[in-house]
Amino acid sequence: AQSVTQLGSHVSVSEGALVLLRCNYSSSVPPYLFWYVQYPNQGLQLLLKYTSAATLVKGINGFEAEFKKSETSFHLTKPSAHMSDAAEYFCAVSGGMRTGGYNKLIFGAGTRLAVHP
């Protein structure tokens, strides 16, 4: 079974500061990991995903995440926060490829990022 824990339901940073959103996962099989972003009153949008290629994954809007198997982590970072980054961020895990069928996504509870001037 898979599960996701996002540490910190709210994170606040200054504009220009480092953004670090934490995600730890639990999976009995090699995981696939995702970060989604949700802007106010909108649906979720994929930021980036890890599917067993490079452990450092680059996504849209300057975000990146590093898969660390030894720490069961997939933290999301951005070197310099922008006001437009204010949103809710969701980490999700899935259990890997299957032939046919469906691999469900398990979402974390989300982290709301606030960026202040």
Add this chain to the structure above:
Amino acid sequence: DAGITQSPRHKVTETGTPVTLRCHQTENHRYMYWYRQDPGHGLRLIHYSYGVKDTDKGEVSDGYSVSRSKTEDFLLTLESATSSQTSVYFCAISESGAIGGGTDTQYFGPGTRLTVL
């Protein structure tokens, strides 16, 4: 943006009444999903569909039913709405259900905010 629309976008109803939410896609994707989003829980899968007339339960399916008579439409029905079903409902689509391939990304609609009084 993926061509996904949800209707209605907002609905207020009373306990015990039936409610149907509609998801419509123009991408011809095979997989469609219904999630609910609640504070502190992230997104949880209600039902999903892997083709016309092919559906299966997710983790929180009690009190919900779905139907898919056409590729482009996926309906979620609350047979007798309860206050615990007050939530934001998201539809998502993907080309493939097998996570890890190039077609596994789930695209989300804008959501329906449902309030059951």
